[in-house]
Amino acid sequence: MASETCALDVVGATFICEIEPGEIVTVDASGMRSTKIQRTAAHRAMCSFEFIYFARPDSVMMGKSLYESRRQMGRELAREAPADGDIVITLPDSGTPAAIGYAEQAGLPFAEGMIKSRYITRTFIQPTQRLREAGIRLKFNPMRHVLEGRRVVLVDDSIVRGTTSRRIIDELRRAGASEVHMRIASPPIAWPCFMGIDIASRRELIAAGHTEREIGAMLGADSLRYLSLAGLRRAMGQPDGNGFCYACFTGSYPVDVPAQLEMDKLALEIPVAVSS
Ligand code: SF4
DSSP states (O other): OOOSHHHHHHTOOOOOOOOOEEEEEEEEETTTEEEEEEOOOOSSEEEHIIIIIIITTOOTTEEEEHHHHHHHHHEEEEEEEEHHHSSEEEEETTTHHHHHHHHHTTOOOOOOOOOOOEHHHHOOOSSSSHHHHHHHHEEEOHHHHHHTOOEEEEEEEEEEEEEEHHHHHHHHHHTTOOOOEEEESSOOOOOOOOOSOOOOOOOOOOTTOOHHHHHHHTTOOEEEEEEEEEHHEEEEEOTTOOTOHHHHHHOOSSSOOOOHHHHHHHOOOOOOOOOO
């Protein structure tokens, strides 16, 4: 049993089924059996961010290839937000399927504009800002001969704090890109997650309280566009949106948020202590 089907491929196991919420699968000497327990939740709310970023693209979730879903997100994005560019590039590897989909739909060449060091792990989960910034410089190197004099469409899966995007855009310009148009294959992340994902508070999210145009200016992009929520749902094959959590985009949580967490994480201003 595994949380992603790609792990089954590695050990040569056969995929049988996904375990449902409220289901217990028991494997013992007498074989395998499934027990359904009483579900208290009114509805199912699968994390949509698994489809966008967390899970590996070579996995299948809810019967869908995540690679194909992400490629479709790129295609939807190209329809919604075309850009005057010469090439489409991405930040490898998480943005690659969406960038390929964008390039296909836009009829632009997909190029490797940034090379990723295979020795550096995710910057998103580094504990401090200083470590995150150092990690970004170590992690990506721009390809000058690909970028020089070109209008670049940079496709990525999402923006959290914006630190990586700002630095990457800066690096692309220094490597000779004449324009940088950023396209994001998910809606703006404007709300923290209370279900276990390490997004600390609204104050850290660049999209919280800012418009698309303002975020583009903060990042130093010539233009910035996000995929709409409707476009994301279409790409996931769930146009009605049922069965998924989209709370980090909408602020509409599938569970009650504890009051203290709400104060700590949802406020855009840092709370000020008042003494008498
Ligand atoms: S808020 Fe919902 S969609 Fe966003 S990361 Fe958390 S569980 Fe996933």
